[in-house]
Amino acid sequence: xxxxxSIDLRNLPVPVKYGDKIMLVGSCFTEHIGNSLGELRFDVxxxxxxxxxxxxxxxxxxxxxxxxxxxxxxxxxQLNEVWNSWAHHSxxxxxxxxxxxxxxxxxxAAAAAFIREADWLVVTLGSAFSxxxxxxxxxxxxxxxxxSAYLPVANNHRAPSGWFSKxxxxxxxxxxxxxxxxxxLRLLNPKLKILFTVSPVRxxxxxxxDNNRSKARLIESIHHMTGxxxxxxxxxxxxxxxxxxxxxxxxxxxxxxxxxxATSFVLEKFAESCIDPASRLLMSxxxxxxxxxxxxxxxxxxxxxxxxxxxxxxxxVELQQRYPFLDLSEDITYFKNNTAS
Numbered sequence: 001x002x003x004x005x006s007i008d009l010r011n012l013p014v015p016v017k018y019g020d021k022i023m024l025v026g027s028c029f030t031e032h033i034g035n036s037l038g039e040l041r042f043d044v045x046x047x048x049x050x051x052x053x054x055x056x057x058x059x060x061x062x063x064x065x066x067x068x069x070x071x072x073x074x075x076x077x078q079l080n081e082v083w084n085s086w087a088h089h090s091x092x093x094x095x096x097x098x099x100x101x102x103x104x105x106x107x108x109a110a111a112a113a114f115i116r117e118a119d120w121l122v123v124t125l126g127s128a129f130s131x132x133x134x135x136x137x138x139x140x141x142x143x144x145x146x147x148s149a150y151l152p153v154a155n156n157h158r159a160p161s162g163w164f165s166k167x168x169x170x171x172x173x174x175x176x177x178x179x180x181x182x183x184x185l186r187l188l189n190p191k192l193k194i195l196f197t198v199s200p201v202r203x204x205x206x207x208x209x210d211n212n213r214s215k216a217r218l219i220e221s222i223h224h225m226t227g228x229x230x231x232x233x234x235x236x237x238x239x240x241x242x243x244x245x246x247x248x249x250x251x252x253x254x255x256x257x258x259x260x261x262a263t264s265f266v267l268e269k270f271a272e273s274c275i276d277p278a279s280r281l282l283m284s285x286x287x288x289x290x291x292x293x294x295x296x297x298x299x300x301x302x303x304x305x306x307x308x309x310x311x312x313x314x315x316x317v318e319l320q321q322r323y324p325f326l327d328l329s330e331d332i333t334y335f336k337n338n339t340a341s
Contacts, residue, residue, distance in 0.1 A: 005244050006196040009127040009269060010232055014193065015276040018042065019325040023111070025061060027053050027126030028080060029199040029237065029258075033106070034122075036267050039290050040283050041326050045118075047156060048111035050089020053126035053167060055221070057154035059177040060123075062086060064185050070242040073097055080158055086133060086153040093157065116189055124237070125222070128174065128214040131156060131164045166212060174221035182229060193231045195274065196222045200241035202256045228244050235274060240266050282323065289316050289331050300338070309339045 011012055016022065024034040024046040049061040064087070076083045083097040084090065085104055092107070094100035115121070131153050156164060167302055185192055198218050203211045215238065226232045241250065241258050248255060250262035258266070292312040297305040313317030313335035320328045 005246070007239060007244055008050055009236070009273045011273050012195075015024065015279075016042075016120055016274050017276045017279045018282055018323065021114065021117055022120040022122060023048075023114055023118045023123040024124070025049075025052060026122075026124035026197075027051060027199040027201065029126070029197070029201055030122065030124040032263050033124070033197075033267065033270065040286050041290075041328060043327070045111065047089070047098050048107045048114075049087060051090050052089075052154050054128065054130045054152075054178050055125055055174045055218070056130045056152040056318055057087070058123060058125065060152055062115075062181050063152070063184060064108065065111040065115045068190050069108065070107065071101055073101055075104075076100055082157075084155075085170060086155070086157075089155050090157055098163050115185075115192075118189060118192055120241045121185070121192055121194045122197070123194060124197045124199050125218045126201060127203050127206070127211075128169045128217040129166055129203070129210075131166055132167050134163060134165055158289075163240045168210070169217065171217050171221050171224075175215060178221060182225065182232070193233070194234055195233045195235055197235045197239040200238045200258050200262075204254075206254050235270060236269045237266050237270070268299065282319075285315075286326075287318060288312075288327075289319070289328070293331060293334055306339060309335050313339055 018041075020043065022037060022042055023045045024030045024037075024044060026047070028051050030050065034044050038044050038046070048065065049057075052058050052061060056175070069197060071085065071242075075087070076085050078084075078097070080096055082093045083100040084093040088104055092100060092104045094103065133153050153164065184196070185194070198215060202208075203214065206214060219238070224232055226234050241262050245258075245262055245265065250259055252259050253259065271283065275283070289312060292308070295308075297308075299305065313332065316328045316331045316335060320326055320332065
């Protein structure tokens with residue numbers, strides 16, 4: 001007897017594997033995927049501009065990596081004693097403007113180098129609502145890094161709502177943005193493959209009806225792209241939570257964010273359909289190393305714990321020698337430094 005809606009999870013024709021360079025950009029759900037892959041020692045770079053939700057912000061960030069754009073002091077504005085960039089998450093904000101510029105440029109340069117060599121780009125879109133900085137704020141000097149009447153902003157940095165206009169992007173506009181990004185990326189890095197997902201996080205502040213309209217526009221735009229071009233794929237993270245699990249038991253208390261069980265379920269399905277079998281076997285070995293590193297012994301000086309550390313040190317060294325493309329240097333150093341000589 002079936003108790004879940006079945007879903008057609010198609011395996012990627014060329015799956016993700018160890019040794020691939022993977023950039024991930026987009027919403028907070030992107031970071032669930034990126035953190036999981038990072039813990040399993042895949043070569044990842046995630047959200048060089050911080051968390052981004054809408055297609056305009058995501059595409060704007062990708063184009064800046066393609067152009068290897070360098071930010072200046074004029075790209076930052078001060079609010080509540082902190083210097084911020086409209087193109088970046090607040091994790092790049094700083095009380096000192098030079099430090100804020102330096103942090104953002106360091107991430108920008110690393111992203112520009114990484115995207116040129118990447119094998120995969122994973123894009124998770126969260127909302128089709130885009131926020132634009134009104135002309136009055138540009139003229140007033142709140143932002144001096146552009147002259148556009150409506151500048152797309154990736155993060156409002158808790159600025160007053162009256163500074164912005166909010167618009168639900170048309171499907172045609174989203175497709176145009178994604179199309180432009182795709183062509184620029186293909187010219188820059190012909191081997192790059194792109195995997196789209198839509199975040200299952202419900203943006204309830206937009207209202208249930210408008211959240212569904214927003215998600216529908218993202219899904220329609222992405223499927224237009226994947227149907228039009230090769231090397232573009234879709235992983236149904238949204239459908240796995242909303243249509244397969246479809247129960248509030250799988251959400252946090254805000255009824256908007258998938259909880260640990262739901263996220264684990266999606267990541268399990270991601271591995272099954274997007275990662276090659278050989279890499280999945282290796283993942284299980286590396287997961288043991290990762291879990292061992294997190295273990296905190298009540299009595300670390302005991303011989304039993306020392307044998308535990310030594311065994312995992314030897315295992316990490318053996319895996320590193322057998323798979324040179326892995327970087328287990330931090331694990332090896334951890335077990336070595338915590339093992340009594």
